[in-house]
Amino acid sequence: xxxxxxxxxxxxxxxxxxxxxxxxxxxxxxxxxxxxxxxxxxxxxxxxxxxxxxxxxxxxxxxxxxxxxxxxxxxxxxxxxxxxxxxxxxxxxxxxxxxxxxxxxxxxxxxxxxxxxxxxxxxxxxxxxxxxxxxxxxxxxxxxxxxxxxxxxxxxxxxxxxxxxxxxxxxxxxxxxxxxxxxxxxxxxxxxxxxxxxxxxxxxxxxxxxxxxxxxxxxxxxxxxxxxxxxxxxxxxxxxxxxxxxxxxxxxxxxxxxxxxxxxxxxxxxxxxxxxxxxx
Amino acid sequence: xxxxxxxxxxxxxxxxxxxxxxxxxxxxxxxxxxxxxxxxxxxxxxxxxxxxxxxxxxxxxxxxxxxxxxxxxxxxxxxxxxxxxxxxxxxxxxxxxxxxxxxxxxxxxxxxxxxxxxxxxxxxxxxxxxxxxxxxxxxxxxxxxxxxxxxxxxxxxxxxxxxxxxxxxxxxxxxxxxxxxxxxxxxxxxxxxxxxxxxxxxxxxxxxxxxxxxxxxxxxxxxxxxxxxxxxxxxxxxxxxxxxxxxxxxxxxxxxxxxxxxxxxxxxxxxxxxxxxxxxxxxxxxxxxxxxxxxxxxxxxxxxxxxxxxxxxxxxxxxxxxxxxxxxxxxxxxxxxx
Numbered sequence: 349x350x351x352x353x354x355x356x357x358x359x360x361x362x363x364x365x366x367x368x369x370x371x372x373x374x375x376x377x378x379x380x381x382x383x384x385x386x387x388x389x390x391x392x393x394x395x396x397x398x399x400x401x402x403x404x405x406x407x408x409x410x411x412x413x414x415x416x417x418x419x420x421x422x423x424x425x426x427x428x429x430x431x432x433x434x435x436x437x438x439x440x441x442x443x444x445x446x447x448x449x450x451x452x453x454x455x456x457x458x459x460x461x462x463x464x465x466x467x468x469x470x471x472x473x474x475x476x477x478x479x480x481x482x483x484x485x486x487x488x489x490x491x492x493x494x495x496x497x498x499x500x501x502x503x504x505x506x507x508x509x510x511x512x513x514x515x516x517x518x519x520x521x522x523x524x525x526x527x528x529x530x531x532x533x534x535x536x537x538x539x540x541x542x543x544x545x546x547x548x549x550x551x552x553x554x555x556x557x558x559x560x561x562x563x564x565x566x567x568x569x570x571x572x573x574x575x576x577x578x579x580x581x582x583x584x585x586x587x588x589x590x591x592x593x594x595x596x597x598x599x600x601x602x603x604x605x606x607x608x609x610x611x612x613x614x615x616x617x618x619x620x621x622x623x624x625x626x627x628x
Numbered sequence: 629x630x631x632x633x634x635x636x637x638x639x640x641x642x643x644x645x646x647x648x649x650x651x652x653x654x655x656x657x658x659x660x661x662x663x664x665x666x667x668x669x670x671x672x673x674x675x676x677x678x679x680x681x682x683x684x685x686x687x688x689x690x691x692x693x694x695x696x697x698x699x700x701x702x703x704x705x706x707x708x709x710x711x712x713x714x715x716x717x718x719x720x721x722x723x724x725x726x727x728x729x730x731x732x733x734x735x736x737x738x739x740x741x742x743x744x745x746x747x748x749x750x751x752x753x754x755x756x757x758x759x760x761x762x763x764x765x766x767x768x769x770x771x772x773x774x775x776x777x778x779x780x781x782x783x784x785x786x787x788x789x790x791x792x793x794x795x796x797x798x799x800x801x802x803x804x805x806x807x808x809x810x811x812x813x814x815x816x817x818x819x820x821x822x823x824x825x826x827x828x829x830x831x832x833x834x835x836x837x838x839x840x841x842x843x844x845x846x847x848x849x850x851x852x853x854x855x856x857x858x859x860x861x862x863x864x865x866x867x868x869x870x871x872x873x874x875x876x877x878x879x880x881x882x883x884x885x886x887x888x889x890x891x892x893x894x895x896x897x898x899x900x901x902x903x904x905x906x907x908x909x910x911x912x913x914x915x916x917x918x919x920x921x922x923x924x925x926x927x928x929x930x931x932x933x934x935x936x937x938x939x940x941x942x943x944x945x946x947x948x949x950x951x952x953x954x955x956x957x958x959x960x961x962x963x964x965x966x
Contacts (some may be wrong), residue, residue: 373753
C-alpha cells in the first residue's frame with residue numbers, strides 16, 4: 349500500500365494527523381449537510397421561541413406571585429437565561445439513538461462499520477456537525493428574546509466558560525445517547541429507552557425547573573447522576589460563573605465523561621459481537 | 629494466493645417467534661419462543677485474486693450474511709475465513725482499506741450533497757493524498773461516464789445514475805477486492821448493462837477481484853466466470869459458468885412457424901407443447917431423451933415449415949432447475965428421517 353507506506357515513514361504524528369483530518373472532514377460534510385435542511389432549522393428555532401415565551405410567562409407570574417426578586421438566589425433574569433441555555437442544549441442534540449437504531453434496521457450500518465474509521469468517532473463527528481449550526485441558531489433566537497424582554501446575560505464571563513462546559517455536556521449526552529443507540533444491536537427498537545432518557549433529562553437534568561429550586565435532598569440526588577451534567581452544568585455556569593462553581597461542576601463533568609466513555613467503549617465491543625444486520 | 633478463503637463458515641442466530649394477534653403478542657412477552665435460524669451452514673470455498681465470482685441464491689439463502697461476515701461486520705458462529713490475508717471480524721478496519729463494498733439500494737452517498745463531496749470525503753477517510761484523490765475521481769468519472777453528474781445533488785439523480793456513482797465511490801481507494809451485493813436491483817436493462825461493462829473493465833484493467841451476489845442470472849451470465857449457488861445456507865453448486873450451462877442445457881425450446889393455419893393439435897412422444905398460436909407453436913423437450921433430429925422431422929411432417937428456432941434455456945431457468953432439484957432432495961431427506 350503505497351499511501352499507507354508513505355504515512356508510516358513520516359511517523360506516528362503523520363498518521364495521527366491524517367486520522368484527525370478524517371474525522372474533521374466527516375464533521376465538515378455533516379455541517380454542510382445541515383444547511384440542506386432549512387425547514388428543519390426553522391422549525392427548531394420556532395419551537396425554541398415558543399418554549400422560551402412560555403417559560404417567560406410562567407416564571408414572571410411565579411416571581412410576581414411570590415412577591416420576591418430572588419428564589420433560592422436566582423433572579424427572574426438568571427432563571428430565564430439558565431432555561432435558555434438548558435433548552436438550547438436540549439433542542440440542538442442530534443437524534444443519535446434513533447439514527448443508530450434506524451441504521452441497524454435498514455442495514456446501512458453495514459456501510460458504517462466497514463470503513464477505516466471508528467464507528468463511534470464517526471458518529472461523534474457526524475453528531476457535532478449536526479449540532480453546531482443548531483446550537484448557534486437556537487442560542488441566537490432564544491438569547492435575542494430573553495435579552496429583549498429581561499436584559500443582557502447576568503455575567504459576561506459566562507460566555508467563554510459556557511463554551512467549555514457545553515462541549516463536555518454535549519459529549520456526556522453523546523455517550524448516554526450512543527449507549528441507548530447501541531442497544532439497537534440487540535433489541536432493534538430503542539424508542540422506549542430514548543423516551544425514558546429524555547424525561548430523566550427534563551426533570552433530573554434541570555431543564556423544566558432549575559435544580560436550585562428543588563428540595564436539597566432531590567437536588568443532591570440529581571447532582572449525583574449524569575443527567576445534570578448534560579444541561580444543568582452549562583446553564584448554571586453561564587448565569588453564575590464563579591470560579592468555585594465552575595471548577596466543581598467542570599470536574600464532575602470530566603469525571604462522568606471519562607467513566608461514560610469507558611463504559612461506551614465496552615458497550616460497543618460487546619454490541620458489535622452480537623450485531624445482527626437486517627436484510628441478509 | 630487466494631483472495632478469499634472460507635472454511636466451514638457458519639452463522640446462526642436466534643429469532644423470536646410470535647403467534648399472530650394480541651394473544652400471540654402477550655404470550656411471546658411472557659414466554660418467548662426462540663427459534664434457531666441457521667443462515668449459513670458450514671460453507672467452504674476459495675476465490676482467486678482478480679477473479680470474477682458470482683454468488684447466487686434466492687432471497688434468504690445466506691448470500692448477504694456471507695458477504696457481511698467477509699467484510700467483518702458479522703461475527704461467525706463457527707469456522708474460518710481469510711480475506712486478503714486478514715481475518716475480517718478481527719481486523720475489520722485494516723481490511724477496510726483494501727476492499728470496496730456496494731450494498732444494493734442502501735445509499736452510501738450523502739443524499740443532499742453532490743456526489744463529488746462524498747468522493748472527497750472518502751479520499752480523506754481512506755487517507756489518500758488530495759492530489760491522488762483528484763486524479764482518481766477524474767479517472768473514475770471517465771470510466772463510469774459520470775463527469776456531468778458529479779456536481780448534482782445525489783437526490784436529483786436517477787437510480788441508474790446514482791448506482792454508477794455508488795459503484796465508482798466504492799472503487800475510489802483502489803480496493804483489491806470489490807464486493808457487490810445486489811448492485812443491479814431495480815435498474816433497467818440499459819443501466820444494468822452499463823454497470824456490468826464498467827465493472828468488467830475495472831477487473832481487466834486494475835485486476836480488482838469481484839465477488840458479486842445477485843438473484844439476477846443476467847448479472848452472473850454477463851460478468852462471472854465462476855458461480856457458486858447457495859440455498860438454505862449451503863452451497864449446492866460450484867463450478868464455471870460455462871460448465872453450468874453445458875451440464876444443464878439439455879432442455880431445448882423450439883419455436884416453429886407454418887405457412888398455413890394450424891388446425892389439429894400437435895402431439896409427439898417426449899415433447900411438451902407450451903403454446904399453440906394460429907400459425908406457430910412453442911415446444912420444449914429434453915434432448916437426452918428425444919433426439920433433436922426426430923423432433924424436427926416430426927415437425928416437418930406436420931406441415932410446411934416457414935421458420936424454426938431452437939434455443940437453450942436461459943441461465944435463469946437453469947438455476948431454477950437446480951433450486952428445484954435441491955428442494956426435492958431436501959423434501960426426500962425430511963421424509964426419509966420421519
